[in-house]
Amino acid sequence: MFDNLSDKLDKAFHILKGHGKITEINVAETLKEVRRALLDADVNFKIAKDFTTRVKDKAIGENVLTTLQPGQLMVKLVKDELTELMGGDVAGINLSGNPTVILMSGLQGSGKTTFSGKLANYLKTKKNKKPLLIAGDVYRPAAIDQLHVVGGQIGVEVYSERENKNPVEIALNGIKHAKANGFNVVVVDTAGRLAVDEEMMTEIANVHKAINPQETLFVVDSMTGQDAVNTAKAFNDRLNFDGVILTKLDGDTRGGAALSIKSVVNKPIKFVGTGEKMEAIDVFYPSRMADRILGMGDVVSLVERAQEQFDEEEARKLQKKIAKNEFGFDDFLQQIQQVKKMGNMKDLIGMIPGASKAMKDVEIEDDAFKHIEAIIQSMTPKERKKPSIIDVKRKNRIAKGSGTKIEQVNQLMKQFDQMSKMMKMMQGPGGKQLMKMMGGGMPGMR
Known part of the structure; x- marks a missing residue:
């Protein structure tokens, strides 16, 4: 996870090794390499430029900690800025409502159906909830089968209507089923497309309006980098979603999506997928992720x-x-x-x-x-x-x-x-x- 970015940032900090103090010259040289590392990680140019400008202003400002060596100071400043870039504080999930309705959105292939199962499993095992999964993808029969398989693995009921092709009706009927049978959380899986299109956006906007969910989550494949950020913006413009889920973070990801998405859509990353197992879901902690990117680990x-x-x-x-x-x-x-x-x-x-x-x-x-x-x-x-x-x-x-x-x-x-x-x-x-x-x-x- 972020191995390439971590290596390049480590090399950037080495520029300051042996220097007795921070100067505009050695800061500029170091931050040039930091900006290059961010761009290589598929971070938007403006975000990378603004990031290094903020670090530079703090590094050569008046409030420099004299107890730190220049290299240590730079690591601390970059760590603090990375934390802020990824959202600052941890963002919780809204579980109000009876039942709580959670709408999942995203492109086809982003891992949305699998993560719907992971989220249901998390809510069942960690939050002591009784979740219901609703199969709202009416175009891909395999999606309904996939959700039933996932539900079977985690012991969570799946509501589906194979003959009905109206996703709004399916979602509303599923919520009625949940109310009648004591389910206190509903996770609605929806259809994805290979690319953003008007038909897709209109359809999910209609579902969103009809069910009025407490949480609308955008699921994105973190390995798609800057494309993921652009897709997130298109969805957010129509849905005004509440948070982002990054899947496949255990893969050979460059990190662009994780580092850029909060700045572009101003919505927090709430969860990350870290593997194929149903238990491979983590609450996203910006400060812990910043530590890992900088090679400091995550003991907590x-x-x-x-x-x-x-x-x-x-x-x-x-x-x-x-x-x-x-x-x-x-x-x-x-x-x-x-x-x-x-x-x-x-x-x-x-x-x-x-x-x-x-x-x-x-x-x-x-x-x-x-x-x-x-x-x-x-x-x-x-x-x-x-x-x-x-x-x-x-x-x-x-x-x-x-x-x-x-x-x-x-x-x-x-x-x-x-x-x-x-x-x-x-x-x-x-x-x-x-x-x-x-x-x-x-x-x-x-």
Whole structure:
């Protein structure tokens, strides 16, 4: 996420390395590279120019912090401006109304139908709501089927009318169904087009007027860059939507949409999609995203994700096992499953300060744990419970059964041994205090 932009900004800040103070000359040179980095990220020229002008005015102004080195000061100023550029404060979702009606809009291929499911799942699991999905795309039969599949995955009912081709009627009938059956949130998926056209705009404007939603959200593929911003403006001119959802932010995005869209439409980014799973939805925090762009990581989000997967009762059981030196491969496998639920590995590593930079040339697959799981599942129950009995003969059998090499089995055994020792150490007073300071730490580590 934003790897190319992060690298170029890092190189821009290096210009100030070794300088004793901020001057108009070294600021101009640095900000020239910052502006170039933003333009390469597909940020609008005027937005990039205004951005660097604001940073320059602050950098050479009177309120310079003398405790900071020039490079540190520039990073701080750019971070503050990036945060403001992306909206400043986090924007919540309006859940008033009974039911709350949320209208989804966007072009075909933006990930609108999938994100409708992700949003419904978020509202169900995080906000304790009872959502209903309404299939309002009357042109693409596959869209109705897709929404039913998504609804089935997350256990959310989908309202659809396959013979009716009037999206206004379908939406109104769906809302009536929601009121009659105790649903307190309705998410209305709508038809998209390959490009903005008058017919499309008139149709969604009619739906919008008829259902009067509490929230109208514009879904945009973040990988389309500046085109996404132009499309957002066209939709906003007709719908005056309440917020933006950026999908596919886990891809090789240049970042132009995330950085430009707030300035163009003056509407906040409310959510982002960070993967294919239904749980891959995050509330958008401008300051946290600015930290990640500048390679500072996002420890707060990492800890929050860990705490979501944390099971207090299971952690107590695990703590007793560790204290009795009974931590086995079944427990290790359980920890892996909890980490996997937190999101894809590349995204998680991006939250660790400095990790993205250190591992930028390392390819991290989503199934990074695949061979580890295969090795553990090839062990007998007795071997998983008591790893110390695994000798060379057993290792050869495990390697053959898991389709891996003996070296990989040896490596896992070594890593497991190191992890067991570390977890044993964390049971001491110092370790417990450290985990407390980290807000609870990773699942199973309290």
